[in-house]
Amino acid sequence: MDAISGSVVLPRVKLSGSHRHLSSSHHFSPSCLQARSSISRCCHSSKSKEDVENLSTKAIIVSSSDSFDKRTSISGRSYLCGPHQKKKTLGQTFCSTGLCTYGVAATGSDPQVAEEKVGVLLLNLGGPETLNDVQPFLYNLFADPDIIRLPRPFQFLQRPLAQLISVLRAPKSKEGYASIGGGSPLRRITDEQANALKMALEAKDTHLNVYVGMRYWHPFTEDAVQKIKRDKITRLVVLPLYPQYSISTTGSSISVLQRLFREDAYLSTMPVSIIESLYKREGYIKSMADLIENELPIFLNPEEVMIFFSAHGVPVSYVEDAGDPYRDQMEECICLIMQELKARGIKNNHTLAYQSRVGPVQWLKPYTDEVLVELGQKGVKSLLAVPISFVSEHIETLEEIDMEYKELALESGIENWGRVPALGCTPSFITDLADAVLEALPSATAISTFQGASKEVDCDPLGYLAKMFFGSILAAVLFFSPKMILAFRNHLL
Structure with missing residues (x-):
């Protein structure tokens, strides 16, 4: 999809120091914590001290909020909503996303910021727009290693397995999409949200380009990033439209962005701020x-x-x-x-x-x-x-x-x-998205080459070869089974 508007200049007033820290008026101060011994599952990765220290030069800025006192229960569980101290961003590693990012405090106001071309990138899942799109959409979905997480020795099966699953699931999925009109309305709705967000920002005297990037269908994230580059955007806010963070949604989309930005000289120096979740706003x-x-x-x-x-x-x-x-x-x-x-x-x-x-x-x-x-x-x-x-x-x-x-x-x-209907373009929701963008802008920093958790190393060559051998046998059994052959025959016909 094309950018919602042409490149424009961001008014100086919107990037003043007043936006450097998130205003409490825009966030709930409460945080509901489970009253069990280990509510936090942060930092499950086994990074060494050196790994963590190396992250100090690699940054993606994420949004955060505070907490308040209350009790409630969900599905039989007891929760304690207690006050939290504000987390210092500088020098703190966040691992709760399954993708460690390093918080960097915003620097002082830069007088050149007012001259920048600023963009907002909305990220979403995407969906097939016609029944013919269903099988390739499913293939893109299941080919994502953040959706089907195979052990390292079996990762060579990722694409063949995605093809298998997409072919087998396509008939039932087509029935579902046929029942709602023949395709997903997700792209149309996301485009409407992008336009509504642009208007909400303009109402706040801020004129930004707004782009839409989908993870598994058109317009792909890669296409949106190329438009951002062609428009010579110099500062970007990334806004995934997933209220809660998951490896399989926001995490997967961020991984794609990291790869695209890391591989491009222009993009790798662009200040970027990523709003990882919305659920506390x-x-x-x-x-x-x-x-x-x-x-x-x-x-x-x-x-x-x-x-x-x-x-x-x-x-x-x-x-x-x-x-x-x-x-x-x-x-x-x-x-x-x-x-x-x-x-x-x-x-x-x-x-x-x-x-x-x-x-x-x-x-x-x-x-x-x-x-x-x-x-x-x-x-x-x-x-x-x-x-x-x-x-x-x-x-x-x-x-x-x-x-x-x-x-x-x-x-x-x-x-x-x-x-209850989905939020869609509910005015209060769109207004809050605009506030989130403005709050995130001053914190943008360049995405440097980011090294994630070190890849697992198989120290047993014989064991590795055995896994590859049996994995290959498993793949052969899957792909030459009568059910698979019939499924592909029907698919090709």
């Missing part, structure tokens, strides 16, 4: 609370409605082995939303479950389909579904929640069903 929390509050009156007895948060799942191994903060951020996010609702006098019961699991591995529990059955068995009659991990309507909301889960809920004894 006051504007986001209040916008979600508004949507929930607006939907409750559709029920005959609003106070009896169970608020059912359904989040996109990730494999348990991402959280427990790779240090993905997604589950903790999701639970804290719901804690903050429920506190905002309680402050408005809304004290409905609520629960959280995870949807969209794929394959035989264990995903985050509880599962949405299983919880719906349990709630029906417990006598819950009214349910308001909240798609908490999505800011745009797409296949997981329009087909999976609105059709599959609604039908299951009604079959399980739930009589009254409602669903």
Whole structure:
């Protein structure tokens, strides 16, 4: 997609020192922490002291916020929302994202900043726009090593396995997309959000280029980056449209950007600020609370409605082995939303479950389909579904929640069903995105060559060869099985 507008000059007033530190008026000060011994799974990587010290010259700036005191519970767990000290950015390594980044404090105001051409890059998943796009879209998705994480000796199977899965899953996926109109609306909605963000920034006397980059379909992140380069953008804010951070969403997109910027002389020196998550922002929390509050009156007895948060799942191994903060951020996010609702006098019961699991591995529990059955068995009659991990309507909301889960809920004894819409271009949400961009701008710094965790070294050559040998046999079995041959034959025909 083309930039929303031509290159323009950023007014000096918007990059003054007043934006150097995030204003507390733009963030909730609370942070909901689990009352268990190890809420934080940060820094699961096994970096040596030298590795961490080497990161001091390599920087990506991330956004942060503070915390406050309260208690709540989510899905039977107890949480303590307690005050935190503000974290110093300088000299601190953040590992909670599964991708260690080094915080660097903003430098003094640069009088030349006002002359810069500034851009905002919105990142999202992407989706097939026609039924013919479904199989190649699925291939791009499953070819991503952050989606299917294979052990190093088996990484040569990544693309063949992606081809296998995409061919086998395409028929069912096409049925889903056909049921919502023949394609995903994600690109259209993201373009609308980009235009709305541009207008919100202009209302604040700031004129920026806004770009859209998708991870697995057009317009690809690579295409957006080339437009940024052609437009001679000199400072960039990267805004992933995923409220909570996960290795498989924000992490994957950031990895692509790091590679693209590292390999290009011009881009490698460009100051960049990455807003890693939105879930703590006051504007986001209040916008979600508004949507929930607006939907409750559709029920005959609003106070009896169970608020059912359904989040996109990730494999348990991402959280427990790779240090993905997604589950903790999701639970804290719901804690903050429920506190905002309680402050408005809304004290409905609520629960959280995870949807969209794929394959035989264990995903985050509880599962949405299983919880719906349990709630029906417990006598819950009214349910308001909240798609908490999505800011745009797409296949997981329009087909999976609105059709599959609604039908299951009604079959399980739930009589009254409602669903909160995705945020989309909700004015309060867009305004908060604009505030987030302005707050992040002064902190931008160049993305230097970034060395992630050192690759695993197999010190046993015989063991490595054995794994390769048996891995090759496994690949042959997969690709020459009757089911696979039939699937490819049908695909080619």
